Amino acid sequence: MRPITFTALSTVREALERPAGGSAYLAGGTTLIDLMKLEVMTPSHVLDIRRLPLRGIRRQSDTLVIGAMEHMSDVADHELVTGAYPVLAEALVQSASPQIRNMATIGGNLLQRTRCGYFRDTTTPCNKRAPGSGCPAIDGENRMHAIFGTSDACVATHPSDLAVALVALEASVLLRSRSGERSVRLDDFYRLPGSTPHQENQLLPGELVMGVSVPALSWARRSTYVKVRDRRSYEFALTSAAVAVDVKHGLIADARVAVGGVGTKPWRLSGVERALKGRPMRQDTFESAVARAADGARPLSHNGFKPALLRRTIVRALVKLAG
Amino acid sequence: MVTSSPGRSVDRVDGAAKVTGAAKYAADNRLPGIVHGHLVTSTIARGTIRSMDVRAARAAAGVIAVYTPADPLRLLPPQNPIIQIAGEARRPLQDREVRYHGQIIGLVVAETFEQARDAAALVRVTYRPHGDPLRASFAEAARDAVIPDPPWSQPVYFRADGVTPIDQALANSQVTVSATYDQPPKQHNAMEPHSAVAMWEGGRLTVYSGTQGPALHALEIAEALGVDKRNVHVISPYVGGGFGGKVVTWAPTLLAAAAARALGRPVKVVTTREQLFTVTGHRTEFTQQVTLGASRDGRLNAVKHEGVSNMLIENPTRVVGELYDSPNLHLVTRIATMDVPKTTIMRAPGYEAGSFALECAMDEMAGELGMDPVELRTKNDLTTSYPLPEASERLPFSSRHLKECYQVGARRFGWSRRRAEPRAVTDGDRLVGMGMASGVLPASQFVAAARVRFRANGTVNVASANADLGTGALTALAILGADSLGIPVDRVKPALGTSLLPVNWEGDAMMGAAGSAGTTTLASAVHTAARDAIKALIAHAVAHEASPFHGMDTEDVHYERGVLTAGAKSTPFGRLLTTTRTGGIEATTVAELKEEADRYAFASYAAYFCEVRVDRWTGEARLSRMTTVVDAGAIVNAKTARSQIVGGIIMSLGQALLEDARLEADTGRIANANLADYLLPVNADVPPLDVHFLDHPDTNYNHAGVRGLGELSSVGAAAAIANAVYNATGVRVRQLPITPDKLI
Known part of the structure; x- marks a missing residue:
């Protein structure tokens, strides 16, 4: 047996005072418990933070602040989210299943681990799970894997839909440790795998995700999340696109485009945003703007379709916003 | 007494027990003193076990026994040919050979499930891989496939004049279509995993284990353990899905029975969801080539259907012999040999895959002829059975109403609104297509x-x-x-x-x-x-x-x-x-049985009409509605019969659009051996399904007038969906599943 200690915490201070070595915070549990059963994650100490006061979905001046312990389902339904940030609500309701969304939290969603089958199977090598052991996905089963941000050590896709929408909205993650609080742009929070794919983000030992802040973006009312997948529900993205447009007098004044299912982290496409700006909100604009969306992509043996599907996914989102 | 009341709908007699949880499935049985077994499986596909270090496992808390090839539970090989074909001819733990990835190589028994599972993870195995190349690529194995020895999956060479070779008959046809159709291996994974609770009292064994045939189950357990079949008592009142996966007895049940005997205590073994992918059988991969020859007015002249499977009784080429009249048939199935987990029976063996290929080919022929697919099928409807090897004389059909299925189905569905040319109908950014196909299932009793x-x-x-x-x-x-x-x-x-x-x-x-x-x-x-x-x-x-x-x-x-x-x-x-x-x-x-049962040919029939919507940008194809008309004799209970048909259609939806066991050619490992990555339809994929039963009791077959229908809707429904996708998009996908990447 792998003995663990299980401690239910009630304050943030308690959570931060706990020793970091071999410990894991338990929020919704939809990643941690799953991966503990597979022995992919083997913490010695499980710190239950479900009672921590990290709830709340509120507007602070112009910014939307979401507590780390809010459930995905509650955020998806919230009036501050559905009206002002449809892309967020849509990304959430297209994630997982209702049962999982009722359990999983916003903080946990951002820290969820990849669905790469080799990462999840302890009988195979994986540089993310066992650094230096190798990456069978590069020459193995890689239909669902990334085409952006990959390295010779890892090609695992970042699985979160929510994170893609938040990157499009230039959201930040709020972190706290014993030495204080800091805010990190989500786009910067995630690291590329490089030669250290086991280091997935900027979270320091002993640091806790407190919440997420989403800056005001009035034109995010015109935003959407398109998720392309083999089956209609309860499935990760082949490709996805979080898109917002600011349309004035028929012209695109500004745009945000981030994509999922294709990157080792949520992938912002600033080039597509630039190509849309100043152009009419029309299909021909969309198609020319995405022409170079997949430049620099490195498709693998089973996912050669992803560059084309990605371009079409972005167009689909823009067509939806135009309609 | 003739039962003919297709409207009759009777609630399940065990419905309340099932929805309240009172129904006890095999693994629900808790017996005093019960202990728990957990399987250890191989992590290579081919080789010899060099060593198994079980010291840590044996020393772990609660562990009672660890069985391995070095310290086995003795199991005798199966005698019955069906079990040898559909089950494992070589029982696990009886030798040190590894024949596929995920093979059972050990059983750990402990006081609790958690202790057994934990100790199983402590077993350390070293292997000596074999030098010869691994046969885990179906495409490669198919090249070496052979026509099997009698009696299984034998070829049919049926020629109008007795001499003209099939290729000549095809060349003589005014119109031909020819294509290759592939489908991946598919998994059983019924709701209830294979599990067993076994208990000995004196020389008598009681086994709680989900099975499709309690008697065969008892016989197979008795044979494997070397005891009289009358001393084995199988209790299986509720089964959480069979589909062919619980016809033969898989090793978890045999090991539970053998361990219970060795330990003198009741033993429970429950197969995990992931283990089910390899320790119980699955449906073989297929490749098929169909060539149809017809006259300009749409009469079939020659059908050449060749298929390869990795399962002796998965013969995909016989469907045409139940559906269409063609003076020339050439039906050849070859069997490939692979180093992969065991293939077994799965809903409508042969017919599921064969109907996909044939009914797509018929759609392609209809397109080539510029003829409505319903008209083409009606024109070629078989009137007497073929003199195939199994039935040496032509027999009249006892009760065949396939044409009525087409007519009623077309009317209920609104088939007349279909536009023959692809991409002709859109709804916003979705391409809308209609497709149809026939279904058939030879009757058996x-x-x-x-x-x-x-x-x-x-x-x-x-x-x-x-x-x-x-x-x-x-x-x-x-x-x-x-x-x-x-x-x-x-x-x-x-x-x-x-x-x-x-x-x-x-x-x-x-x-x-x-x-x-x-x-x-x-x-x-x-x-x-x-x-x-x-x-x-x-x-x-x-x-x-x-x-x-x-x-x-x-x-x-x-x-x-x-x-x-x-x-x-x-x-x-x-x-x-x-x-x-x-x-x-x-x-x-x-x-x-009735004497008339020998004087006629019997089969159940279906016609499928469906509509799909395909996103023109992303290639996502979704079934939006479907009508199925069934001719299966008298319907004993419309409520549960409908459930059978609906279940088969949902399975076909998986066949057409989703299911795909991804086998790694270099390792023999199934890369998606879990239900998150192996995609089955979810509720959101399933639109309202219209099912209609014709009312033609077949009293030549039995007094009740019933024929079977359980497997029927696994035959042809996937082709109807594929044909609708073609009608929507103009893209003919012949390699299942039809995923977005194939439509952009």
Whole structure:
């Protein structure tokens, strides 16, 4: 047996005072418990933070602040989210299943681990799970894997839909440790795998995700999340696109485009945003703007379709916003 | 007595037990002193086990025993050919060879499930890989595939003039289409995992284990353990899905029984969801080539259908022989040999894959001819059976209403609104297409035994050693009993699901609910047993001194609707038995099949009409509506029959759009061996499904007029969806599943 200690915490201070070595915070549990059963994650100490006061979905001046312990389902339904940030609500309701969304939290969603089958199977090598052991996905089963941000050590896709929408909205993650609080742009929070794919983000030992802040973006009312997948529900993205447009007098004044299912982290496409700006909100604009969306992509043996599907996914989102 | 009431819908007799959780499935049984076994599986596909270090496992808390090839539980190999083909000819732990990735190489038994699972993870194995190349690529294995020895999957060369080679007959045809169709391996993974609780008392073994045939299960367990079959008692009242995956006995049940004997304690083994992908059988991968030749007016002249599978009885080439009249047939199946987990029977073996290829090819032919797909099929509808190797003479069909299926289906669906040219209909950014296909399933029924027992409380027990896989067989049995005896359904107490019930140990009936023969088999068995039980009841009535019919001639006493009458005297059987102080009168009989069953050809039929919507940007294809019309003889219970058809269609939706076991050619490992990555349809994928039953009781087949339908809607429905995708997009996808990447 792998003995663990299980401690239910009630304050943030308690959570931060706990020793970091071999410990894991338990929020919704939809990643941690799953991966503990597979022995992919083997913490010695499980710190239950479900009672921590990290709830709340509120507007602070112009910014939307979401507590780390809010459930995905509650955020998806919230009036501050559905009206002002449809892309967020849509990304959430297209994630997982209702049962999982009722359990999983916003903080946990951002820290969820990849669905790469080799990462999840302890009988195979994986540089993310066992650094230096190798990456069978590069020459193995890689239909669902990334085409952006990959390295010779890892090609695992970042699985979160929510994170893609938040990157499009230039959201930040709020972190706290014993030495204080800091805010990190989500786009910067995630690291590329490089030669250290086991280091997935900027979270320091002993640091806790407190919440997420989403800056005001009035034109995010015109935003959407398109998720392309083999089956209609309860499935990760082949490709996805979080898109917002600011349309004035028929012209695109500004745009945000981030994509999922294709990157080792949520992938912002600033080039597509630039190509849309100043152009009419029309299909021909969309198609020319995405022409170079997949430049620099490195498709693998089973996912050669992803560059084309990605371009079409972005167009689909823009067509939806135009309609 | 003819049962013909397709509207009749009877609630499941065990519905309340199932929805309240009162129904006990195999793994729900907790016995005093029970211990738990957990399987250890191989992490290579081919080689020899060099060493298994079990010291840590043996030393772990709660561990009672660790069995390995070095310290095995002895299991004897199977004798029955069906088990050798559909099950594992080599039982696990009997040698050190690894033949596929995920093979059972150990069993850890501990006081608790968690202890067993934990200790199993502590077993350290080293292997010596074999030098010869791994045969895990189907495409490569297919090149070396061979036509099997008789009797399985034999070729058919049927020529109009007896001499013209098929390629010449095709060359002589005015129009030909030819294409290759592929489909990946698919997994069983029924809701209830394979699991067993085994307990010995003296020399007698009781096994709780989900099975399609309690008798065959008992026989196979007895053979594997070297004991008399009458000392093995299988209890399987509820089964969470069979689909062919629980016809033969898989190793977890055998190991539970063997460990229970070795340890002298009850043992439970539950296969994990991930282990089910490899330690129980799956459906083979297929490649098929179909070439059709026809005249310009759409009459088939030649059909060449060649297929390769990795399972001896998965013969995909026979579908045309049940559907279409062609003077020339060339049907050849080759069997490939691979180092992959065992292939087994799965819903509509041969017909599921074969119908996909043939019915897509027919759609391609209709397009080539510029003919409506319904018209092409109607024009080629078979009128008498082919003289195939299994049936040396042409037989008339007993009751074939496939054309009516087409007509009724087309009308209900609105087929006339279909535009023949692809990409002609859009709805916003979705391309809308319509497709259709035929379905067919040869009928089968087994000679089973049943018992009918009249009881003094006015009820009747009806029993047979068959199984209810979740299909509603128990309810069907009650209905068949009620119809045979002319009494209300709620006065019949049906029983299935143990090997202690009446068994015919001769022939195929031991397989129980297999080959869509569950209801047909029960129909004949119950009819015969009811007849004999009525005879026994009348004999009792005239013989017993307290009976009002005492001393009469049996021919003067008549049974009707639960009541005995003779002249002016009339007594319900319950009152008679109360009067005579008799608990019950019964007959146990082996079914007598109707003579007509040998004089005709029998099959069930379906026509599918469906609509799909394909996102023009992303290539996501979704089924939006579907009409299915079924000709399966009399329908015993419309409610559960509809569930069978709907279940098969959802399975076909998975076949068409989703299911894809991803086998790594270099390792033999299934890369998506879990239900998150192996995609099955979810509710959001399934639109409302219209199912309509024709009402043509087939009383040549049995007195109830029923043919099978359990597997029917796994035949052809996937082709209807693929044909609709083509109609929507103009893209003909011949490699399943039809995923977005294939449509952009």
